[in-house]
Amino acid sequence: MSHGVIEQLFYDVSTSRSRKQAFREDAGEVVGKYVLSDAERDMVLSMQVKELFEYGINPMLLMGFWISVHGPQSMPDYLKRVPTLASRLEALAG
Amino acid sequence: MAKIVGGFTMPHDPLLFVNPQKKERDHLLAVYSQIRDKVQALGATKAIIFGADHYILFGPRCLPQFLIATGDLHGPIDRLPGVPNAPIASDPDFASYLVNHAHGNGFDVSVARDLGVDHAIGVPAQLALPTDGSVQTVPVYMASGVEPYVRLQRAYDFGKMVGDAVASMPGDERIVLIGSGGISHWVGTGEMGRINPDFDKKVLDAIVSGDPSSLLSMTDEEIMRDGGNGGMEIRHFLAVMGALPAGRGEVLAYEAWSGGVTGLGFAEILPA
Secondary structure, three states, X not given: OOHHHHHHHHHHHHHOHHHHHHHHHOHHHHHOOOOOOHHHHHXXXXXXXXXXXXXXXXXXXXXXXXXXHHOHHHHHHXXXXXXXXXXXXXXXXX | OOXXXXXXXXXXXXXXXXXXXXXXXXXXXXXXXXHHHHHHHOOOOEEEEEEEOOOOOOOOOOOOOEEEEEEEEEEOOOOEOOEOOEEEOEOHHHHHHHHHHHHOOXXXXXXXXXXXXXXXXXXXXXXXXXXXXXXXXXXXXXOOOOOOOOOHHHHHHHHHHHHHHHHOOOOOOEEEEEEEXXXXXXXXXXXXXXXXXXXXXXXXXXXXXXXXXXXXXXXXXXXXXXXXXXXXXXXXXXXXXXXXXXXXXXXXXXXXXXXXXXXXXXXXXXXX
């Protein structure tokens, strides 16, 4: 499980202009610099917001990463995909 | 002897400045100016601002529970219309005094020797303090945005420690405290846009009464359920309350503003 590595990747892309540009130009190459499982790499490259959220990625960081890649005008699309915090709390409560 | 002359709580919702829906907001921006006037009227010389990093400054490889910036400051680095990314007056000696006091009194705070702050510190520093640098800022970052969160009681106790530090400091500094944060808000989750006025009222009622018990008795799960992940920022209000025990508050403005995603509450806390 590389939860922290995914967050590091998202943090790097969200906070570094050059890393953001590199991700937009060749996401596969950027993601290849991080040690992720095949399933994690798929989640990131295909922007599986629901799965990433359920994996426990910080929602603020997840949203920031999405905006970095797709731009702020894409927020309605993000919000259609992302689950509720209530659902995460329910899952944690078992 | 140095003294705390007042406390304030205020939001830092970026949408209030970006205002993508072009909603009326001048009356809300005016409250920052109102607080700036109050800070000047109090004769303040220093401001301690409690805020949260939004996964902008500190990455997954190093997430401080408490961090005090002891060097030069500027920001906010996440640029917002009407909030300049500009130098913020600082006082390294005063900040280092607080760090030393913390280390001697049960809080092993981290430090930043030079910091570009984010909007949690930058909005109040640039909008609610005098623009002439006459009030020097000490930023205190608390883990309220990224897990593991500072415990609520710990946040309150941290404020109490700050109050003790000021009370034992020689000189005649006049210090204001600012708790920076929205009340209810959901950030990056499916509920984003929801505001819970009942939760906001509960928080503001506690601030007005000067009694933190209703806030300290909440669990993090209750806060996230009723106030969202952004509601974890009430820790910053608790820190101000801890430094001003029994200090009663007054709500300067509250609005569940339709142009944003946050319960916007502005309050003043007067020393008892």
